[in-house]
Amino acid sequence: MAAKLAEDAGALLLELRNSSDLTGKNLGDAGDHKANTMLIAALREHRPDDGILSEESQETNARLSKNRVWIIDPVDGTREYSEGRSDWAVHVALAIDGKAAIGAVALPSLNMTLRSDVTTASPTRSDKLRMVVSRSRPAKEAVAVAEILDAELIPMGSAGAKAMAVVRGEADIYLHSGGQYEWDNCAPVAVAQAYGLHCSRIDGEPLTYNQSDTYLPDLLICHKEDASHILDLVNGINDQ
Template structure:
């Protein structure tokens, strides 16, 4: 398998494992989230070390020993993006992220949405549906960013609360939303795979000041993110600057 095929296969397989853990009926709530994180992480980490032993690896659920910092190729994974949503029965707005960053750039990625039986891939892009007249912005369902609320108000955009970062980013690709603006704090594993997939689909991805997203840093905190259609970038970045000023 090439890198993109591997990313997609692992994201899909991890998603199926998570669905089995959820369907077992053994866990619920936070215990379900913990069991899912541990199961998915063990599978992904073991598989990547077997399939790409020379590459670096960063996972939300594994202790980082720093060796990845010496590597050009680094796999960045989130075994369950949206653990809270995964732990709530019936919710589908959670994801599995598998990405490969090369020289700090999100290059290859797959985002599985197991609850929707869908995997979006950087190697199989499709045409993003056109934007409606009334724009839609996905935001956190528990703590929407002040900047996002302000931008949505200025644009006259509808706010769509949603769970995980991966689910929000994929909503833009799937034509369910048009803008994903986040400033409430994230880490590299939250955005690397979604960004790789979004870029492959022709979307704009950056920090909210317009600067590039750089991965495999010593400090993995990457607090903000903008994913949107290219035609909306200028207006959104201008409004964010106005909010900051």
């Protein structure tokens, strides 16, 4: 269901972008609103007893008493979407007891959806490591770690697109410290974990969802064999 909802929202967003006269921020706002309305309505119809946390809906405390909470980002990478780029995503995830249990990340411009229940083999690690970073604001820790590892930096848009680049084998590391919220990474983490990748905070602590404070500022997704070394490097950089 998560995959179908993400795909349906993606199709709606592509149709809006291709057929509308809206541009820029107006297009992004309209896409956020339409996709969110569709996703919320479907979840309330099909999973009425579950909680919902969405970037685009007014926050309530009702979800905090639920052990099953859908965490969604109707348009992850609104700017990329509104600019006609391909590096944006739709996130639909289910957190169970605070863990990213089920997730789907649609990449509508690539006609692709990655999901936690249908996986291929774990992505192959490149001999020369590749790290995805923000195309506009690369995190200082990421740049410093990449320099130490002699890793290639790959600028990219949304969080979902960057995380799925690692899942798809187009990159090896996604190290982020510039600030995110639960909806930015819950679905990507559920998918990445299903593909056998390491996912954690940049201090090595687990990622916990459905918290009263939804701010979840940092994230590491990488191959398991690289995780300890990268975490040590980040710790050393932050201690300087």
